Amino acid sequence: MTFLTHLACSKCAVRYPSGEIHNLCTACGEPLLVYYDLDRARQSLARNAMKQGPHSMWRYQSLLPVSRKESIVSLGEGMTPLIPTPRLGKRLGASNLYLKDEGLNPTGTFKARGLSCAISMAKELGIRRLAIPSAGNAAGALAAYAAAAGMEAHIFMPRDVPAANFIECKMYGADVTLVDGLISDCARMVAERAPAEGWFDVSTLKEPYRIEGKKTMGLELAEQMDWTLPDAIFYPTGGGVGIIGMWKAFAELEKLGWIGEARPKMIAVQAGGCQPVVQAFERGLDRAEFWSNATTLASGLRVPKPLGDFLILEAVRSSGGTCLAVTDQELLDAGLLLAQSEGLFVAPEGAACIAALEKLLQGGFLQQDQSIVIYNTGSGLKYLESYGTRFDMEEAIESRLGGLVLPR
Numbered sequence: 001m002t003f004l005t006h007l008a009c010s011k012c013a014v015r016y017p018s019g020e021i022h023n024l025c026t027a028c029g030e031p032l033l034v035y036y037d038l039d040r041a042r043q044s045l046a047r048n049a050m051k052q053g054p055h056s057m058w059r060y061q062s063l064l065p066v067s068r069k070e071s072i073v074s075l076g077e078g079m080t081p082l083i084p085t086p087r088l089g090k091r092l093g094a095s096n097l098y099l100k101d102e103g104l105n106p107t108g109t110f111k112a113r114g115l116s117c118a119i120s121m122a123k124e125l126g127i128r129r130l131a132i133p134s135a136g137n138a139a140g141a142l143a144a145y146a147a148a149a150g151m152e153a154h155i156f157m158p159r160d161v162p163a164a165n166f167i168e169c170k171m172y173g174a175d176v177t178l179v180d181g182l183i184s185d186c187a188r189m190v191a192e193r194a195p196a197e198g199w200f201d202v203s204t205l206k207e208p209y210r211i212e213g214k215k216t217m218g219l220e221l222a223e224q225m226d227w228t229l230p231d232a233i234f235y236p237t238g239g240g241v242g243i244i245g246m247w248k249a250f251a252e253l254e255k256l257g258w259i260g261e262a263r264p265k266m267i268a269v270q271a272g273g274c275q276p277v278v279q280a281f282e283r284g285l286d287r288a289e290f291w292s293n294a295t296t297l298a299s300g301l302r303v304p305k306p307l308g309d310f311l312i313l314e315a316v317r318s319s320g321g322t323c324l325a326v327t328d329q330e331l332l333d334a335g336l337l338l339a340q341s342e343g344l345f346v347a348p349e350g351a352a353c354i355a356a357l358e359k360l361l362q363g364g365f366l367q368q369d370q371s372i373v374i375y376n377t378g379s380g381l382k383y384l385e386s387y388g389t390r391f392d393m394e395e396a397i398e399s400r401l402g403g404l405v406l407p408r
Helices: 038-044 047-052 057-063 086-092 111-125 137-149 163-171 183-197 210-224 241-256 276-283 309-319 328-342 348-362 380-390 393-400
Strands: 004-009 015-017 032-036 082-084 097-101 129-133 152-158 175-179 232-236 265-271 322-326 372-376
Touching: 032 210, 038 057, 038 241, 047 057, 047 210, 057 111, 057 210, 086 097, 086 328, 086 348, 097 210, 111 137, 111 210, 129 137, 129 183, 137 152, 137 163, 152 163, 152 183, 163 175, 163 380, 175 183, 210 241, 232 241, 232 348, 241 265, 241 309, 265 276, 265 309, 265 348, 276 309, 276 322, 309 322, 322 328, 322 348, 328 348, 328 380, 348 372, 348 380
Parallel strands: 097 372, 129 152, 152 175, 232 265, 232 372, 265 322
Antiparallel strands: 004 015, 004 032, 082 097
């Protein structure tokens, strides 16, 4: 079922046994990573055999930590389409451009991957009560998978999250607390209350298994591109676990002998109103500083200081990639351009990557003929308030009626 061997700290390398409940490293407080016996796996697994597995991320179950099939809690997450976008590419000057659409996951975002794996491991380890701070989408995914597993979900979100996130959490029966503040304030409240309440904290990188679900984005991409990775990957970076997970996936695939040593340039995209990783990258720092007064319409990018900042920066620098920020105006414009060019309605976070791509093509960082993959992390339908700032429904009604104003 799995080739899992142990866990180890991402910073100090202290090892921890599998089959036990862990949060952060008890020695230094940094995130734990999951390790597998890839030498043994190489002798047992064939990459083409993956196609015989389920049409979900669980086709890679041997490279995931769950040891018992009955522990898996799945809603069909993963195996999202890799979509060619030739009309958008022509407008931007990229002849080999693709979009990996994570908005087609259960709950409408990539968060379904990480929470499917985390909830499956919680079930295997006997955990029944979970808590999470979230900018919105992770909360919805936790609520859905906890409901599917018959577990409690306690959710803390900023008061101004998109309405879709609040409503879906309530629909799944989660206990929801709306907080006057940012995700960092929500995280503090979870950390303070979890011990007394008996909650297991599934915050980003504060438990080791969400990253394993996220890494399947990289495993899938390699399979979908016939085991040849693209020249560049654009990823919207709030907590940044997608970049960390994909970088981990590529290393594991190389050890399995399924891909070579070539890596894509990993490009982290943030919002102008919250760009701690961009600032750290530009200053040559290993850790980001807390971004005060964070603000952006792309709620998933409003993370003032990601816990795994050093892992994000390591992946970007090792790959020869870069970090950059775009304004809310630029990302909304990019979302409109994609929708009208390709018929794809993406989250503002994914749209930010399109705006960033345009900048890097114009600046010569990337070339027209290079293969480029943009990750869209969610459905645009979950962000109607953000995109609604660009449209006036009453104006549309009045113009359709020849200027007649309806009685209110």
